[in-house]
Structure formats: structure tokens, C-alpha cells
Amino acid sequence: MNDSSVIGMDAFSRLHPEVREALSQRGFSTPTEPQREAIPALADGDDALVVAPTGSGKTETAMLPVLSAIQGRGGRFGVQALYVTPLRALNRDMRERLEWWGETLDIDVDVRHGDTTDYQRQQQAENPPDVLVTTPETMQAMFTGEKLRRALADVEHVVVDEVHELAESKRGAQLTVGLEHLREHAGPVQRVGLSATVGDPAEVGRFLTGDRGCHVVEIAAGSDIDVEVREPEVQPGDHETASELMTEATVASHVRAIDELVADNESTLVFVNTRQTAEGLGSRLKAYGTDVGIHHGSLSKSARIEVEDRFKSGDLDALLCTSSMELGIDVGRIDHVVQYASPREVRRLLQRIGRAGHRRAETSSGTVLTTHPDDTLEALSIVDRAERGEVEPAGIHHGSLDTVANQVIGLLMGFGELSAARAYEIVTRAYPFRDLEETEF
Secondary structure (H helix, E strand, C coil), X not given: CCHHHHHHHHHHHCCCHHHHHHHHHHCCCCCCHHHXXXXXXXXXXXXXXXXXXXXXXXXXXXXXXXXXXXXXXXXXXXXXXXXXXXXXXXXXXXXXXXXXXXXXXXCCEEXXXXXXXXXXXXXXXHCXXXXXXXXXXXXXXXXXXXXXXXXXXXXXXXXXXXXXXXXXXXXXXXXXXXXXXXXXXXXXXXXXXXXXXXXCHHHHHHHHHHHHCCEEEECCCHHHEEEEEECCCXXXXXXXXXXXXXXXXXXXXXXXXXXXXXXXXXXXXXXXXXXXXXXXXXXXXXXXXXXXXXXXXXXXXXXXXXHHHHHXXXXXXXXXXXXXXXXXXXXXXXXXXEEECCCCCHHHHHHHHCCCXXXXXXXXXXXXXXXXXXXXXXXXXXXHHHHCCCCCCCCCCCCCHHHHHHHHHHHHHHHCCCCHHHHHHHHHHCHHHCCCCCCCC
């Protein structure tokens, strides 16, 4: 038996017997690399950041120890774990992923966000679930309700998914204050962050936990990708296609190249950098005969869900998308990823190409189709840096005063009344506001 097998067995052995039995039912005999590395620390209750490629089992890495702790703790009135995601669509996916575990382990899992009905909200206040999947904004809004505040006092674990995305924005800065607000009601709470590959994982860990320390588990991504950079050349038939599509021959060559890649694979994600490109390129691909759907944030929720379901069921061969598909929304197995034009950043390339090939030990396969020579040179440089593991830092958003004002109002709504000194102490415990001067506050 090799060392990794021993470590793997040790990782799963730290879980509650009923969770181990559920793992066997799911056919999981050995853990993934993130699970091997992180589960022991998480089972000990440590704060942790798990940095790993999409599809490497990060969700289960975080939630198996949480479910194990809930199982061992027995029934309580309130919410025991919060699972925070940046998108409502991820909430929907996460609930579906966790429902089997909940049903098997008799753990109640529910979701709460802006689309949750008044009736569902009332039911959650009266009979809180054990695990609540939510967004940063909805988590903070829950402090304003007396019954929900009482339910949140039982929270022992908070998992923040796609924490690298939140760390760059005001939403993330607000979330860090929200976590400190939660600490006031629930006491010390285990914090677990899940992140795509970033260049400064320790800094993202500090964003999550402040000065309390954070166990960082980092799984390299660059060695698990196979990316080709191609600049399509105009061929004789492209001139006729250009006339039919009412575009230039160079664009027609791009359409042809994408269509060929889609035809060569069972299921393909085609990433573009703007919504305008998604609509323009998507309409030309459809006119060319490519079996493709379009997905971006400006589409209605129902339109996005419809195209996701069609792609997942195999009704579509390809999905043309913007960053709306970067964050792990479940659309089934993806064989190949096409990036149209340079992705501009190493971490964006890794996250997008990482959507392909989610079976264990499988390489993620992708093609960057470039649009002109400078674009090609930039893409080649980005791919080279990705393969060498040279990833840009996350770019932590350090708190602005308008965010402070917003959060102080939230604290007052949650506590009823609060001294300025106490509010300042809570806000400055959050990492983005650690250097805020009292005179500015």
C-alpha cells in the first residue's frame, strides 16, 4: 500500500461512520487529492482554504467533514452550517448536489436567496434547516429577523464557495463583515473557503479568516491541462461563407474552426470575453449550422436554465458562454473547452479550461482560437505561464468607506443599537478593513 492510499484511508477514517457508509453507497472508495490533504484539518475544526481546479471534488472536500460534524452533534434547533455562493444559479446546483447527502443522512438542506418565496422564508424561520445554501447578501439580510437571528446562533460552519471571485469585489468585503457579524451571534465559527487557482492563496486565506490563521491546501492546476493555441487561416471556402454570413473572411474562418472543434468532441464549452461577442459569434455559428446554445448573464433566468438543461441532456453539442459558466454551474460532462481570443489572464484560462475532463486523473483539454498575431502571442505567453504555475494574485478588494457605511447600517439593523466603538471593533476585525483608522470611521 503506497503513502497516498494510507493518507486517503486516514482522511475518510476521520468522518462519522454514517458518512463513510454514505460514501460507500456513492462508490467513493478513495478520496481525491484535495480531500486527502484537507479533510483531516477540517475534521479537527480548523479554518481552511482549499485551492484546486474545477471538478476536483472541492465541494465534497468541504462538506463531508461538515456533514460528519452535524451527524455527530445530533439535532439542534437552528442552522448548523451555511454554504455561501456568489450566484443564485450555484445555489440551485449546490442544493441538488447536497440533497442526496441530506436524505441519506437525515440532514435537512435548503436554499435561501432573492427568489425564495415568502412562504419558504417563513418555514425556514419556524423550522430552520441544518444546512442553508445562500448568497452573501441574503446571509446578511437574515440578521434583521428575530427568529432567523436565533437560528443563526447555532451556526458552527461557514463554507464560502468561489471565494477568489468574492475577494476582488465590494460584495466580498461586505461578506467579511457579515462573517464578523455572525461571530457576534454564534461565537467562533469554522470558516472554509473554496477557490480556483490563484497566485496568492495565503492572502485569500487571510481575506477569509483575518488574523486567526488559515490552513491552506493548494493543488496545482497547470500540469493537468493540455492547451493548443491556434490562429485559423483563411481558406478558399471561407470567402463564400463570409458572404452568406454577411461578415469578413477572417471571421468566417473562426466560425469554421469552432464548428470543426465542436464536431470533433461530444460536448464543448466555447468561452468568449464579452456578451456582445457571445451574441454576434453565436448567431453566426447557428447560421453556419453548428448545434450551439448561448449563455450569458443578460439572459433571463428561464432562458439560462433551458439552455443549461439542453446542453446537459445532450440536446446541444456546444454552449457558447461568457464568465457565466466559469464558476462551476453543473452542465454535465464537458470533453473540450474552446477559448475564443486570448483569455487575458492565466487564472481565467485555468478556470475555463479546467471545466473539461472532470473524471479523476483526467487532463483538461482545450484550444485557444486567436484572432490576430498580437492576440496569438499573448495567448502563447499565458499558456506558457499557466503550465509553469505562474498565476496572477487575486487582487483583494480593500474596504471602501461606502461599504463601511453600508455595513454599519446592517449592524444596527441586526443589533438594534450598538456603540460606535463596538461597531468599529467588529468592522476592523474583517481583513479588508483592518487598516481603517478610527477617525475615518
